[in-house]
Amino acid sequence: MIVMQIKEAAMFIQGSVEEMVGTYNLKRLFVFRSAVIASELAAIGLAVYGLAVELPLLFMLSVIGVYALFNLYVWMRLRKNASASANEFFLQLVIDVLALAALLYFAGGSSNPFVSLFLLPLVIVAATLPKRYVWGMAAVTLGFYTLLMVINVPLTPEMAGHNHGGHAGHTTTAAADDFSLHVLGMWFSFLLAVGLILFFVVSMAEALRQRNQKLAEAREKHLRDEHMVSLGTLAAGAAHELGTPLATMAVLTKEMEQEYQQQPELVEQIEILRSQVDRCKTILGQISASAGQMRAESGHSEDVKHYLQHCLSRWNELHPKTSISVSLEGIDPPPVIVVDETLNQAIINVLNNAAEASPERIELNAVWTQAELGIEVRDFGAGLSPAALGEIGKPFFTTKKDGHGLGFYLAQEVVRRLGGDVQVTNHKDGGACVSISLPLQKLLAE
Incomplete structure (x- = not known):
């Protein structure tokens, strides 16, 4: 509705x-x-x-x-x-x-x-x-x-x-x-x-x-704000409901790791599975703790360059097989901002979409001034059709067979909430390009 x-x-x-x-x-x-x-x-x-x-x-x-x-x-x-x-x-x-x-x-x-x-x-x-x-x-x-x-x-x-x-x-x-x-x-x-x-x-x-x-x-x-509140409520509920099965899986993987110590290859796969379960538990914990908040409760501050490097490090853990070319440029010293967990997730969502379009390699270029941060993420896939370019960013619209149409929508709304804008175009040399323009006024550390 x-x-x-x-x-x-x-x-x-x-x-x-x-x-x-x-x-x-x-x-x-x-x-x-x-x-x-x-x-x-x-x-x-x-x-x-x-x-x-x-x-x-x-x-x-x-x-x-x-x-x-x-x-x-x-x-x-x-x-x-x-x-x-x-x-x-x-x-x-x-x-x-x-x-x-x-x-x-x-x-x-x-x-x-x-x-x-x-x-x-x-x-x-x-x-x-x-x-x-x-x-x-x-x-x-x-x-x-x-x-x-x-x-x-x-x-x-x-x-x-x-x-x-x-x-x-x-x-x-x-x-x-x-x-x-x-x-x-x-x-x-x-x-x-x-x-x-x-x-x-x-x-x-x-x-x-x-x-x-x-x-x-x-x-x-x-209406968008109402929709975001509804999604946040559902996310918090899902995090609570998924906590029990994930805890069970963590216990079982630990027991399996001890039981099959004599089979190194199997233990290695169990360790990967356990690390992914732990990752899911961490994400769900963040959702439960900070859904709907504009800034992280801890008030943690860091400069823009280290913030982006930390965000990319988190993303690399999820996509170790995707090569990413990174360019970070701007004034020195970079402006110091208060870390916003929702912005972290928004950037990661954009990178995830790019990696799914071209699993081999993607590009991220970031430029900042004292007042603004610009991020450009490019993939090397087939690009988007004119119809998709007109619809992308609307809730539940997706070009993926198993997609839900919420990742990019939520990322876009997070950037807009912070006063920024998101543009999606096809790159002249192929692939899609997502440009994020974000004023830093709401994020600057006081």
Whole structure:
């Protein structure tokens, strides 16, 4: 259940407004467009039959018919639960502006009182899309508004006198001149409204988007923390349950070692088995003692170089047959840190994965400064597929036949808890490469 919630939170972040406009926004746009079509038909009916205004009905109804067919297409997409990219959502709103401009062209152009409807698509873009789309929509709406000032089908003689240079000094009547000033004033009013939307609405919408993004990230972090606590509890329980059988195995191996002293080869194998049992008991003891802690209880401190050498020494005990090329470089003397047992295990997990991918040899390169530690672990295996690169680091994802998908996930979460980051790529010369970037602020000895 927790894993599903983590996936949902990650999908919410990935589906942010920068990349994806959800089905909900498409539904709202469909309803908005339907209301606009109904309003346009009502306005035309009122103008023709109520106010006796002569309009080119054939052309205007043709525009509305094509507009309605487009809206029907959107409705069919909604039935399939389709989402639209930000680019598609923006283009749909541009089509809305184009349809409105076509209708206004046949109904007096910029002198039509409904010209203010150009602001609606701009407000929608400002509230739902990033800033670059808002600037684009502002240019589109302002451009159509300006074009309709000089190119339109006039409704009255005063409008006819205004067209084609009416406000440039060529009108012959005071009424036409006043009308031109009125239309020009409407244009400046529209320009002011566009400026206010760009400044205020865009800023508020951007702040809301950033808040939602932070809330989603906080939710995902909370779910990850819950998951880590659950895994820590399970690990501690498993350590307790496994203690008894391991103790029994330790006793039996000791007895077998004494019983078969006359067979050196068998005794050697029993000693290896006993050392592995002791190793398991040590690991389980560490889990029981320090599960969920950020720092080792002992407060043991050592410099970064010796810390890494000790970590590599522990790993070599587990993989004596794997050759590892090590490069440790940085300032001298190295910064002194408080040993974190969970970080030890995280590095060992990464090295284990590399050794399983290429058992013959692996590489570890570490570079440190006073403030940061960088570790790069490379294997010489087949590398990772693009699909695996996209999924690695998620809980229970594994490329191994008998893997559990937790080792790398836990290592990644330990590094993130300490303020660091983990990146996985394919090396240009073959194999996979894991890069760990770790700020030392939380680990520096005081």
